[in-house]
Every structure is written in structure tokens, then in C-alpha cells.
Amino acid sequence: MNIAAELLVVSFKVICSFVLAGAKWLVKPREKRVAGQVCVVTGAGSGLGRLFATEFARRRATLVLWDINREANEETAELVRDIYRETEPRRGSGDGVEDVPFYQPRVYTYVCDVSKRESVYSTAEKVRQEVGNVTFLINNAGVVSGHHLLECPDELIERTMMVNCHAHFWTTKAFLPKMLDLNHGHIVTVASSLGLFTTAGVEDYCASKFGAIGFHESLSHELKAANKDGIKMTLVCPFLVDTGMFQGCKIRKEIAPFFPPLKPEYCVEQAMRAILTNQPMVCTPRAMYVVNFMKTILPFDAIVCMYRFLGADKCMYPFLAHRKESTNNNESKI
Amino acid sequence: MMDLKLWGCALLFPLQIFLCVLRAAVRFLLPPRRKDLGTDVVLVTGGGRGIGRHLAKEFAKQGAKKVILWGRTEKCLKETCEEISAAGTECHYFVCDVGNREEVYQQAKVVREKVGDVTILVNNAAVVHGKSLMNSDDDALLKTQHVNTLGQFWTTKAFLPRMLELCHGHVVCINSILSLSSIPGAIDYCTSKASAYAFMESLTLGLLDCPGVDCTTILPFHTDTEMFQGMRVRFPQLFPPLNPEMVAQRTVDAVRTNTAFVVLPWTMHFIVALKSLLPQSALEEIHKFAGSYTCMNTFKGRT
Numbered sequence: 016m017n018i019a020a021e022l023l024v025v026s027f028k029v030i031c032s033f034v035l036a037g038a039k040w041l042v043k044p045r046e047k048r049v050a051g052q053v054c055v056v057t058g059a060g061s062g063l064g065r066l067f068a069t070e071f072a073r074r075r076a077t078l079v080l081w082d083i084n085r086e087a088n089e090e091t092a093e094l095v096r097d098i099y100r101e102t103e104p105r106r107g108s109g110d111g112v113e114d115v116p117f118y119q120p121r122v123y124t125y126v127c128d129v130s131k132r133e134s135v136y137s138t139a140e141k142v143r144q145e146v147g148n149v150t151f152l153i154n155n156a157g158v159v160s161g162h163h164l165l166e167c168p169d170e171l172i173e174r175t176m177m178v179n180c181h182a183h184f185w186t187t188k189a190f191l192p193k194m195l196d197l198n199h200g201h202i203v204t205v206a207s208s209l210g211l212f213t214t215a216g217v218e219d220y221c222a223s224k225f226g227a228i229g230f231h232e233s234l235s236h237e238l239k240a241a242n243k244d245g246i247k248m249t250l251v252c253p254f255l256v257d258t259g260m261f262q263g264c265k266i267r268k269e270i271a272p273f274f275p276p277l278k279p280e281y282c283v284e285q286a287m288r289a290i291l292t293n294q295p296m297v298c299t300p301r302a303m304y305v306v307n308f309m310k311t312i313l314p315f316d317a318i319v320c321m322y323r324f325l326g327a328d329k330c331m332y333p334f335l336a337h338r339k340e341s342t343n344n345n346e347s348k349i
Numbered sequence: 350m351m352d353l354k355l356w357g358c359a360l361l362f363p364l365q366i367f368l369c370v371l372r373a374a375v376r377f378l379l380p381p382r383r384k385d386l387g388t389d390v391v392l393v394t395g396g397g398r399g400i401g402r403h404l405a406k407e408f409a410k411q412g413a414k415k416v417i418l419w420g421r422t423e424k425c426l427k428e429t430c431e432e433i434s435a436a437g438t439e440c441h442y443f444v445c446d447v448g449n450r451e452e453v454y455q456q457a458k459v460v461r462e463k464v465g466d467v468t469i470l471v472n473n474a475a476v477v478h479g480k481s482l483m484n485s486d487d488d489a490l491l492k493t494q495h496v497n498t499l500g501q502f503w504t505t506k507a508f509l510p511r512m513l514e515l516c517h518g519h520v521v522c523i524n525s526i527l528s529l530s531s532i533p534g535a536i537d538y539c540t541s542k543a544s545a546y547a548f549m550e551s552l553t554l555g556l557l558d559c560p561g562v563d564c565t566t567i568l569p570f571h572t573d574t575e576m577f578q579g580m581r582v583r584f585p586q587l588f589p590p591l592n593p594e595m596v597a598q599r600t601v602d603a604v605r606t607n608t609a610f611v612v613l614p615w616t617m618h619f620i621v622a623l624k625s626l627l628p629q630s631a632l633e634e635i636h637k638f639a640g641s642y643t644c645m646n647t648f649k650g651r652t
């Protein structure tokens with residue numbers, strides 16, 4: 016095709032996608048059904064992972080919970096079972112849900128250290144045999160070392176990278192082939208706003224989250240290039256969430272009321288809506304889109320100015336100090 | 350009182366931003382003062398060939414006191430070293446795989462003992478596997494991570510403490526524009542470079558209040574070395590591959606003028622800005638049109 020014609024077509028498509036995005040913004044598209052689909056959640060034992068599990072349970076998906084901590088994982092499974100019982104449709108009742116075939120979802124738990132390649136592959140094999148084809152993969156497991164770079168033990172740096180970034184290679188490689196065969200699936204990456212911009216003192220965490228996003232983007236382009244339109248991807252970038260992971264982290268006192276730490280429930284609710292409407296990316300709160308855009312157009316000095324104004328450049332220092340104190344206390348106790 | 354201060358800050362804030370933008374523009378037009386490299390000991394990882402080799406030569410040319418090369422292939426290290434020595438700058442080389450933590454720490458010790466304190470660390474060594482996720486070998490994926498990302502953690506941890514003590518130093522990273530705008534078919538590289546970018550940005554922010562110690566990150570587009578051999582962009586007239594000498598010159602200049610981030614060529618800023626503005630489907634259409642979905646099909650790389 017003539018380049019000029021092609022350019023015209025592309026411009027048209029770009030405009031179309033803007034219109035479409037606008038329309039979606041005004042008229043919320045319908046959420047897709049997930050009942051009976053298999054959903055793997057990594058790091059399901061606590062925080063966001065547990066909430067993702069309960070949200071999927073409410074929509075009657077079959078859940079496969081992965082966590083390194085068996086007890087916490089079982090607790091989540093218990094929660095999920097409760098929800099299954101609560102939401103069970105009454106059989107034979109005449110309230111017009113007959114067209115939905117009755118399906119009793121189940122929950123499966125596996126102990127798995129996602130940073131270990133063999134552990135991921137063998138657990139995934141078990142899932143394939145015991146549960147079946149996986150539709151949803153929620154890459155959620157994450158850790159933070161909480162030390163300044165120069166004080167951080169090397170093993171912890173490696174661990175942060177392995178859990179928050181490299182694990183995505185292994186889980187995705189384990190489940191993607193079947194999704195590709197069926198051209199059906201959904202991969203969700205739970206990153207962080209620290210995957211879009213950084214702050215001082217948490218080099219390893221930022222590196223791992225940026226890496227996860229780089230992976231996510233490259234993979235989504237790969238799927239697009241291979242015309243696998245049936246496999247969706249959603250990137251979830253929450254701002255600081257109130258799960259205790261970053262206890263002590265503070266932005267500027269006067270600005271803080273405008274950016275309160277997110278309630279985990281709210282964050283997962285937003286993420287679920289995005290996932291179920293096949294939205295490629297969701298940042299909570301929305302102001303993060305603006306910060307992200309500003310970051311790409313401003314020179315670095317101006318970005319530093321902006322960070323300083325928000326008190327975001329050193330927001331992790333109190334967290335790091337808090338971490339240090341609590342580990343020191345623990346050590347003295349032992 | 351508190352409120353007043355906040356309002357003051359809030360009012361000043363747009364002005365401050367405006368000043369910063371203005372300053373950046375002025376810097377673009379009138380070159381600022383350049384620092385002298387006469388007392389600096391430069392270490393270039395992957396200095397044997399490719400961009401690293403040009404970097405080492407450029408640092409020597411612009412007056413660095415000593416140059417140290419790291420790399421895995423002794424032959425090209427030696428060649429480069431001889432070339433630099435012949436031109437009159439003290440040069441040393443050590444065989445060191447930056448993906449291997451123990452080796453980095455050990456060689457760093459050797460460097461300190463034999464040559465002295467490194468004041469400019471250039472993290473340039475990188476590898477690319479250049480396959481799609483399902484075609485990538487697990488070990489290859491990991492290797493790229495270890496060399497391109499973790500390698501920088503180890504080298505920085507090895508040399509930064511001394512720079513902080515001396516209040517004199519510079520950490521330089523040769524990253525890639527792919528860290529901010531990924532393409533399919535090089536998933537290992539995009540992931541590792543995005544990580545490395547975050548590492549540098551976070552480090553730069555952290556070192557803002559350490560006088561004398563600065564950071565520079567260079568984000569070049571496709572450069573004419575063996576690394577991305579075979580990769581074919583769709584509009585080479587519009588986006589010709591960069592010349593490695595030019596990348597090296599711009600890098601040394603950025604170090605001397607203390608510039609934190611340099612995107613080469615600067616037109617790539619548009620792509621990054623577009624990415625944060627466009628809906629995903631529009632971005633995909635543009636990528637497709639620009640040929641980034643097919644550019645890696647012909648990739649051969651270093652063989």
C-alpha cells in the first residue's frame with residue numbers, strides 16, 4: 016500500500032480509538048462473565064491478592080490460590096468458600112436465572128514460591144492436571160526489601176527482583192501456551208505507581224516494578240503482533256495502598272490529604288472493573304495518569320521540582336527508617 | 350501559618366516549573382560550563398567493543414586521568430587498551446563478567462588496589478537475546494536480567510560508597526529508549542532495561558543531596574553496533590541508526606555538563622510522551638505502522 020494512504024488509515028484508526036475510549040468512558044461497557052473460568056492468583060495469602068480472590072469468587076470463578084505461606088493461603092480459601100456459599104444461586108427458583116447453567120465453583124490452594132522457576136513449573140503442571148485450563152492469571156505476588164541500596168544485603172535485592180519481576184516470566188510461560196492455543200485468556204500484572212515513576216531509596220523495588228511493566232508491555236505488543244486478540248492484558252498500577260507493605264511512607268503533610276493511601280478494597284474494585292471490561296491499564300487514583308504524563312514532557316529538573324513540591328522524592332525515607340527500627344528491635348529480642 | 354506557606358508554595362510551583370523548562374531550553378541553546386575530567390578515573394563495563402569501546406576512547410580524549418575496561422573477551426579488551434595507551438592515557442583492563450556478583454566485588458577490589466579509586470562508573474555492558482517470550486530460553490531470560498540489571502546494582506554497590514566518601518563521582522548508565530517504549534521480540538531486553546532505568550532514576554533522586562556525586566542516564570535509539578545487527582526499522586531515512594561515536598561523544602558531554610537524562614535522538618521524546626497520552630489501541634496502530642512489530646523479525650544480534 017502507498018505510504019500516504021497507509022498514514023491516512025492509521026490516523027483514522029487513531030482518531031477512532033480516541034472516540035472509542037471516550038465512549039467507553041461515558042458509557043461503561045458491560046463486564047465480562049467469569050463464572051466457571053479458572054483464575055490463578057499469586058500471592059493470594061494477604062493484601063491485594065486475597066481481595067482479588069474474593070472478588071473473583073463473588074463472580075463465581077474457580078480459584079487457584081498460590082502463596083508461599085500455607086496458613087494464610089488456607090485462610091483466603093476459607094473466605095472464598097464462604098463467598099461461594101453466600102452467592103450460591105437457589106436451585107429451581109423462578110427468578111429468571113435459569114439460563115445460567117448451575118455450576119459449583121471450587122477453590123484450590125498450592126504452596127508455591129514464585130521466585131523459584133522449578134517450583135512455578137511443577138505447581139503449574141499440577142494445576143493443569145487437577146484443575147484444567149487457566150483463563151485468568153493474576154500476577155500479584157510482591158515483596159519489598161526496605162533498605163537503602165548501599166545497606167541492602169545482596170540476597171534481598173535479588174529476591175525483590177525475582178519475586179516482583181522474574182516470577183512473571185515463569186508464571187506466564189507456564190500458562191500462556193494453552194491460552195495461545197485457545198486464543199482465550201487474560202493476564203493481569205499488578206505493578207505499582209512506582210512502576211511508572213520512582214522515588215529515592217527504593218531502587219530495587221522500583222527496578223522490579225518497572226521491569227514488570229516493561230515485560231507486560233512487551234508481551235502485550237507481542238500478542239498484538241501475533242494477532243492473538245483473544246488474550247487480554249491488564250496492567251494495574253495502584254498508588255500507595257493501605258496494606259502495611261509500606262508502613263510509614265509519607266508524602267508532604269499538606270498534600271497528603273489529596274493523595275490518601277488507597278483502601279485496598281477500593282483499589283481492587285477499580286482493578287476488577289478494568290479487568291472485566293478488558294481495559295489495558297488502570298491507575299488509581301486517576302491523578303497518577305496526569306503525573307505520568309507530566310513526567311514524559313517535563314525536563315528532569317522540573318520533575319524534581321514537582322516531586323519536591325509533593326514531597327514525593329523522599330517519601331520512602333520514613334518507611335525505610337521504620338523498617339530499620341523494627342528489624343533492630345526484632346534482632347535485639349532474639 | 351501552615352496554610353499560608355502551602356499556598357505560597359502552590360503559587361510558586363508553576364513558576365518554578367516554568368523556570369526549570371526555561372533553563373532547560375537555555376541549556377539547549379547556550380552550552381553550560383563543562384567539568385574537567387583531569388582527576389577522574391573512569392571504569393567502562395563492556396569497554397572492549399561496541400559503544401563501550403568508543404566511550405573509553407572518548408573519555409581518554411577528553412582528558413580523563415585513567416581509563417579501566419571491563420569485559421568478558423580478553424582479546425578486544427586488550428586491543429582497546431593498547432589503542433588508548435598508545436594515544437597517551439593510562440589504561441588498564443580486567444576480565445570481569447558483570448552478571449556475576451562475586452566476580453564484580455572481587456575485581457572491584459583488584460581495581461582499587463592496582464589502579465585506585467574509580468570516580469566515574471560507566472555501566473554499559475549489556476546483552477540481548479532478542480526473542481519472543483515463548484521462544485526464549487529460561488536461562489537466557491535470566492542471563493539478560495543478571496547482566497543488564499543486577500550487574501548495575503553490583504557495580505554501583507562496589508564503587509559508589511567510595512565516591513560518596515570523596516564527595517566526587519559520577520554514575521553513568523547506557524540504557525536504551527526501549528526501556529521507556531517496549532517492542533515485541535526483545536522481551537528480555539525491554540524488561541531488563543526498564544528495570545535499569547528505574548534503578549538509575551531512583552538513584553539520581555537519592556543522590557540529589559550528595560554534593561559532588563551525580564548521575565547520567567543515556568537512552569539511545571538503535572545504534573550501529575553488532576548488538577542489534579539485522580534489526581530493520583521501517584523508515585530508516587526518518588530514523589537512521591545512530592553512530593556509536595556520536596553516542597559516546599554525547600555521553601561524555603552529558604557527564605561533563607552534569608545532565609541527568611539524555612534521549613538520543615531527541616525526537617524519541619515524542620514517542621515516550623505519546624505513549625502516556627494515547628489509548629492502547631491507538632498506540633498499537635502507530636507501532637504497527639512504524640514497523641516496530643516486525644523490526645525484530647530479521648534480528649541476528651551478536652553471533
Ligand SMILES: NC(=O)c1ccc[n+]([C@@H]2O[C@H](COP(=O)([O-])OP(=O)(O)OC[C@H]3O[C@@H](n4cnc5c(N)ncnc54)[C@H](OP(=O)(O)O)[C@@H]3O)[C@@H](O)[C@H]2O)c1
Binds near residue numbers: 394397425569
Ligand atoms: N546497539 C544498539 O542498538 C543499542 C541501542 C540502545 C542502547 N544500547 C546500549 O548500549 C550499550 C552498549 O551496546 P553496544 O551496542 O555497544 O553492544 P555490544 O557491541 O554488544 O557491546 C556490549 C559490550 O558489553 C560487554 N558485555 C556483555 N556482557 C557482559 C558481561 N556479562 N560482563 C561484562 N561485559 C559484558 C561486551 O563485551 P564482552 O562480550 O567481551 O563481554 C561488549 O563490550 C548497551 O548497554 C546497550 O544496551 C545499544
